[in-house]
Amino acid sequence: MLLSLMYSSVRAQTEPVGPTVSIPDHPRILLLAGEEQPIKRSIVADKTWKNLHQAILAESDKLTSEATLERIQTGRRLLAVSREALRRIFLLSYAYRMTGQPQYRQRAEKELLAISAFSDWNPSHFLDVAEMTMAAAIGYDWLYADLSPASRIAIKEAILKKGLEPSLDAKYNSWLNATHNWNQVCNAGMLYGALAVYEDQPELARQVINRGLKTIVLSMDDYAPDGAYPEGYGYWGYGTSFNVMFISALEKVFGKDFGLSQQPGFLKTAGYLANMTGTSGNSFNYSDAGTGGGLQPAMFWFARKLNDPSLLWVERSRLQQAELGKVGNNRLLPATIIWGNSLSLTNVPEPKSRIWVGGGKSPVALMRSSWTDPAGIFVGLKAGSPAVNHAHMDIGSFVMDADGVRWAMDFGMQDYNSLESKGVQLWGKEQNSQRWQVYRYNNFVHNTLTADNQLQVVESHAPISSHSGSPALMNATTDMTAAYKGTLAKAYRGVAIVDQAYVVVRDELETLPKATTVQWTMLTPADVKITAPNRAELTKDGKKLILQVQEPAGISLKTSSTDPPHDYDAPNPGTTLLTFDVAMPARAKGAITVLLLPEKAAGKVTKKVQSLAQWPK
Incomplete structure (x- = not known):
């Protein structure tokens, strides 16, 4: 017993997130309480941010009349449903936090209860679980103060039983050893779930967070030495975006990213993505990628982190009025304004190198x-x-x-x-x-x-x-x-x-x-x-x-x-x-x-x- 206690004490001291760490109250994921105000100021001051904000609200208005999601699997995947859940809940939760209008919170809560009632989130294809857990975590965390007690219990139980606990089962967690996007996406989803329920399950939450810090670096090795993402443009938009979601959540809760952004080549990957769109507007779509291009919210995190607005030369064009109608399907869209609102998009300089x-x-x-x-x-x-x-x-x-x-x-x-x-x-x-x-x-x-x-x-x-x-x-x-x-x-x-x-x-x-x-x-x-x-x-x-x-x-x-x-x-x-x-x-x-x-x-x-x-x- 004494040896066990000593081992636990040593383990706690050597892990990045130990039992003495304190974290903020809800909301704590990506956007703390009161941090809506700088975004509101940017919306007033910058037409581009105002237009994006209005586009999110318009999309959220459409969602208020949609039928709630059902557990409809396509082949071996539930992924399309998970992605739509993340899109809906992220947009609606943003709309509620920025406006306080109850219809957005009510609609998000309805969606959260619908996915919480699913029989499972399809752990045999764990990307489905990861995105669904992220969706539930954002909604639970951002709406926490205004959710009914019964809703809180149902959503929290779903995050635990259908998200975090399956990730501990060796039958489902081979992604922990992956060197590709599965590692990034699944670790991000589990981190969000852990942060959402931290005060109720602190030991489990720390286990999941520390596991993520230890294993996500396996996939980040692929950015070395220069930032070229091996899986191409389409999967950069998947793996790197979720890697940034992971790092950004850590920065907000713990005030640091535990050295992740300094992994060789990671910050350089912004240069890769900035150069991957041709003069036709199409991406260089080698490997498993679609033929076009699209808004990449993670680029706004990189531009701010590196203090280099030229990285947004292409992304800015995606936010022009003519293109705004195409961004509503981006499930990480609110992150664009969270990460980028402090940046002016009026005079983005062109990149220095061709x-x-x-x-x-x-x-x-x-x-x-x-x-x-x-x-x-x-x-x-x-x-x-x-x-x-x-x-x-x-x-x-x-x-x-x-x-x-x-x-x-x-x-x-x-x-x-x-x-x-x-x-x-x-x-x-x-x-x-x-x-x-x-x-x-x-x-x-x-x-x-x-x-x-x-x-x-x-x-x-x-x-x-x-x-x-x-x-x-x-x-x-x-x-x-x-x-x-x-x-x-x-x-x-x-x-x-x-x-x-x-x-x-x-x-x-x-x-x-x-x-x-x-x-x-x-x-x-x-x-x-x-x-x-x-x-x-x-x-x-x-x-x-x-x-x-x-x-x-x-x-x-x-x-x-x-x-x-x-x-x-x-x-x-x-x-x-x-x-x-x-x-x-x-x-x-x-x-x-x-x-x-x-x-x-x-x-x-x-x-x-x-x-x-x-x-x-």
């Missing part, structure tokens, strides 16, 4: 000719590995914007349930996994190379080898050789913006002791007209782009349909594959050079494209 390069598991290079010209050029180059969580076989792939059009595109993800419901084994990462038969996921339809009609090698990694921000040849290169093991001896790719006017994609290849056929591919949403064997004219939205193959000679451009081969594949209307083949003899060296010329640059190409070794670094 190139951003990051290493790590999924290295990328992001380049543009201008931040202010909507017709400017944007190019994103993806290196890395298909073995990364949510990755595709897209090593060497690129996207390209000019004149406000995305000319070279990426399909991005297909809805998971549409594949799983048809029996597709989507999550295998072996070389022969069914995942790589899904049309959108393999290298045959990405803007990269295919050698001898073979898949890229899953257990490979391509670094960004060099890069330069030179205005004459802004560029990045990658060594893709490992991705073509068994089909090519060497494979290097460089992508450049030349004189801020057009784009060059150059590949330098060496073959093995066997003849090899290499296919060059570009996926486009444009109409394609082949005007010569080595030249194609692309048109979209009244704009024009010329694709010209400078070398090798003797190639023949062709177009092919994007109709997929399997009944489980999603349709791809309005897209075309533009390809050509290069037959290379055994033990040969060769180069492929392709120019992408916006209409105003056509006819102005005077420079000979040099070898990659001669590109500025």
Whole structure:
């Protein structure tokens, strides 16, 4: 007994949050009592914040007449319901705290009781539990003083029995060892639940909080060294947002984040996200991501933390009047104004650099000719590995914007349930996994190379080898050789913006002791007209782009349909594959050079494209 007490005492002293720690009364999550006042002052002083505040209230007004949520599972997920619960309760709770109008509190309470009455929150897919727990915790904490005693008991019991307690069951908590977004999202949801019920269950709450502090760093290792998020734009918006929700809640309750924001690369990831949207307004949607972009509330936390409003160059545009109607579906929307209200969005300076390069598991290079010209050029180059969580076989792939059009595109993800419901084994990462038969996921339809009609090698990694921000040849290169093991001896790719006017994609290849056929591919949403064997004219939205193959000679451009081969594949209307083949003899060296010329640059190409070794670094 004495040894046990001594052990408990030592353990309490070594854990970050011990029994002597005091925390604020409700409300304590993200926004303390009285902290509505600075937000109200910002709403009066800044039109952008006023418009966002009004948009939240308008959305909350709509919610007052909606039917309450039901426990309707889609395949193995309850996630859509959990996310809608978080959206509704966060918006309505914000509306009540900012206005005091009882209809918002009554509607939020009704929603909280509905989800509390669910049989469970689907712990077999724990993301569902995490988001539902966060929803319940915010509502319980923010409305605590005005909830009926019976409601408090019901909601608190649900947080405990359907949220926190399942997280202690080894059957459901493998996410504690994950190095991807599950770790971030689940730990955030559990932290919110623990903070909400802290005074009633202090020992359990501290156990959950300390566990989160210990394990969330596993996923944060992925930001090293430069902040490039391995899972891409879409999952940055998921994993990083919930990581920031985790840190922000700690800062508010404990006055510190226990060193989390100083994890290598984490604060730098704001630069990654700020550069991931092209001049077309679309994100660089490699891996499992959607084709568009959207408001990222976490960027307002980063901008304030780093005192760098230029990080909001893209986000500000999402809050302009024309875009406001699109933000209501963002379930973390109130966090935008909580984190950002002290920042003026009137004169956001443009970012200082037009190139951003990051290493790590999924290295990328992001380049543009201008931040202010909507017709400017944007190019994103993806290196890395298909073995990364949510990755595709897209090593060497690129996207390209000019004149406000995305000319070279990426399909991005297909809805998971549409594949799983048809029996597709989507999550295998072996070389022969069914995942790589899904049309959108393999290298045959990405803007990269295919050698001898073979898949890229899953257990490979391509670094960004060099890069330069030179205005004459802004560029990045990658060594893709490992991705073509068994089909090519060497494979290097460089992508450049030349004189801020057009784009060059150059590949330098060496073959093995066997003849090899290499296919060059570009996926486009444009109409394609082949005007010569080595030249194609692309048109979209009244704009024009010329694709010209400078070398090798003797190639023949062709177009092919994007109709997929399997009944489980999603349709791809309005897209075309533009390809050509290069037959290379055994033990040969060769180069492929392709120019992408916006209409105003056509006819102005005077420079000979040099070898990659001669590109500025």
